[in-house]
Amino acid sequence: MNSIHDFTAEQDGIRLDKWLTEKNNEWTRSAVQDWIKNGHVTVNGQPVKSNYKIKENDAVSVEEPELQELEVTPENLHLDIVYEDEDVVVVNKPRGMVVHPAPGHPHGTLVNGLMYHCKDLSGINGVIRPGIVHRIDKDTSGLIMVAKNDAAHESLVNQLKNKTTRRRYEAITAGVISHDKGTVDAPIGRDPQDRQKMTVTEHHSREAVTHFQVLERFGRHTHVACELETGRTHQIRVHMKYIEFPIVGDPKYGPRKKHSFPIEGQALHAAVLGFKHPRTEEEMLFEVEPPEDFKACLRHASTFSI
Incomplete structure (x- = not known):
């Protein structure tokens, strides 16, 4: 069950994500930013962005999601590999396949198949999303690029940003x-x-x-x-x-x-x-x-x- 935490701001001008990590030192800034992005944090009853600057007497409510341990298991999913070399993999993802494990989808994802197909994937996105540079929706089919090392990952992410x-x-x-x-x-x-x-x-x-x-x-x-x-x-x-x-x-x-x-x-x-x-x-x-x-x-x- 998710935990609800309510706070009242006693100062002005601090970024919301930074302020919340100071309120609870067990929360990481990346986790708080993810909660904010997904609507688990409200200020005065309204969703806001991570860079929101708190104001004195703001009522901040945090719905802390219950931790669910996810383990990525390599699975032979017979991926349709369009291209592969030492740096990148291009996969033709079938409709119905989720890109990476998440609560409700622990198995059968593209990442599960990639972990079986090739052991070397970039670690920038952590153990749940190794190599994943961008995503396409579960019920969208088609091409997705995957990084096999951190240098390739950074290059591809920068190309997307640019x-x-x-x-x-x-x-x-x-x-x-x-x-x-x-x-x-x-x-x-x-x-x-x-x-x-x-x-x-x-x-x-x-x-x-x-x-x-x-x-x-x-x-x-x-x-x-x-x-x-x-x-x-x-x-x-x-x-x-x-x-x-x-x-x-x-x-x-x-x-x-x-x-x-x-x-x-x-x-x-x-x-x-x-x-x-x-x-x-x-x-x-x-x-x-x-x-x-x-x-x-x-x-x-x-x-x-x-």
Whole structure:
């Protein structure tokens, strides 16, 4: 069971995450920042960011999650390895696979498979997320890059921060998009009404930019390519909902009407991944076709009349 801790601030101007670690020296700053990010910390009843500066008499409430020990067990999951060398691995992740262990998903994750496939993974993200540079959602298929050492990890993370990587997705949306291409430039933050969801908001949000291009129009749906300029949680799913063309099959952000598409989860596939090799600086570019269930959705979309 989670523990609730309530505090009243007696001073001004200290960052919230720093102040809380001073209140309880058993809490690490990274753990507190994670709790804040996931809505477990409120100030005067409202979620805030880690860099919030406390004010005298602020009422701070912390819901400390119960510790759950997670152990990563190597598992032979027959990963689809697209590329591998001494520094990086590129994997074509199947739909339905979680990237790293977490409460509720201790086994069968990409990390479990990677631990079996190769013993040398970067340790920057700790024992639960070794080698993981970026993530794609459980029910999104496609390409993900993994670092095999810390130098490679730092290089790939910096490329993501500097927006020099290429990440192109294919999706099927509800509704027919009339523009051939466009850009959604709308900040994303956690939905204050539902902490399990993200939303377009100016409140405690981060910059998010998605470029899209229509690949094919059907009677009631659109096959689109989406290029990420930034990489926020659920970014494409949130942005397509925001412009009123949600991705079919999406359980969080999809159309309200129950869909009949032959797919479990959102019709979203990470098709293209490009980056500069962390050691050789060679430009690397990988592309994989959507899986069969995605192709089946395209065939299904083609059966609808206008």
